Amino acid sequence: MASIGTIMLRVYTSRAQLPVLGATVAVTQKSGGGRHTLLAVRTTDENGRIAPVRVATPDPAASESPGTPTPFASCDVWVEAPxxxxxxxxxxxxxxxxxxxxxxxxxxxxxxxxxxxxxxxVNVTPQEL
Known part of the structure; x- marks a missing residue:
């Protein structure tokens, strides 16, 4: 049975660590053939945060022995603001x-x-498990 994980983002300006209001955030998953499936589009609030995005993840029990699938789901995130x-x-x-x-x-x-x-x-490299 699949489980659920959530993604939260905090978007800020790199020079001053100030939150970026109104940034558009798109969360996708790769679906083969160079295509992406859109999971959610969010806009940052006055604190630079988005509402949580729920993502289907593998069952934790399925990764308890060697040679089993990775214990996490992978997503791609686009962030842009004027x-x-x-x-x-x-x-x-x-x-x-x-x-x-x-x-x-x-x-x-x-x-x-x-x-x-x-x-x-930015390529987020997998954790050593």
Missing amino acids: GYEMLYLENMQVFPNTETLQEVDLTPLPEQAPPASRGET
């Missing part, structure tokens, strides 16, 4: 019955920056 570089978090791990809090620091764009597809990709 005036900041977009950030893409790849392979964020979500464990069963656990709330995962991810701190996200957005880099302000230079004042004269063109509205281009500037951004950063």
Whole structure:
């Protein structure tokens, strides 16, 4: 039986650690063939936080012996806000019955920056289990 884990994000400006209000956060899972399944879209509040996103995770009992599937689900997260570089978090791990809090620091764009597809990709490496 699958379990549920939750994702929480706190988005802030990297220079001053101030919360970013109104950032758009999209949470997806890879579904094969280079495609993604959209799980949720959230907007940050005045504290830079989003409402929790529930994610189906593997049953914890299924990973208790060697050679079994990983004990977590992987998600990808896109974060963007006007005036900041977009950030893409790849392979964020979500464990069963656990709330995962991810701190996200957005880099302000230079004042004269063109509205281009500037951004950063962060690959979250799996934990040693």
